Amino acid sequence: MGSSQGFNQTIETEEELRSIIGFPSQLIRNKVITYLDEHCVNFISKSPFLVISTADDAGYCDSSPKGDNPGFVLVLDEKHLIIPERPGNKKIDSMRNILSNPRIGLLFIIPGMEETLRVNGKAAIVKDEELLEKMKFKGKKPLLGIGVEVEECFIHCAKAFKRSNLWQPSFWPDKKTLPSASEILSDHSKIPNQDVMDILEDSYTKRLY
Structure with missing residues (x-):
């Protein structure tokens, strides 16, 4: 076995990885679609929270939470959505990454629901006033938007939420x-x-x- 970042025994090939993990079922292989259908749009409309994953052109990664009222992410059509950029800490990690590497991953969460929606695609920083106006809240437009061209959408199973008991107050x-x-x-x-x-x-x- 090779070593990586201080770990003595690591997996080096997909073949070795598959020998341990195995292969996905037909259901899992077939669940990925390339556009936002009515189910995805409905899910997004009820989601008040998502996590954005990006990386710069050197591969340095970042995950950033975004939250607002349910439906705050604007779906433009079956291939495009836009996430409002509200006032934050001004580190702009996600947007700086997008400038050098447009690949993006989104994880949409609905409180109380253990399945999540994953969307992958290409991102751009949007300053279109007409679009920003549509995401105005309490009289204020978002500063910018993160537009996403959708390439993959799929529902993610509930195992992580079930194992963590995330929505079970008795475990908090x-x-x-x-x-x-x-x-x-x-x-x-x-x-x-x-x-x-x-x-x-x-x-x-x-x-x-």
């Missing part, structure tokens, strides 16, 4: 035991915790749109 940890975002940010940024708390409060209450 006590809030008092959860990590503190402000403490983490304070330690990482070397900014006093109270200042970080004030920054977060201002961002969450005044700069969502």
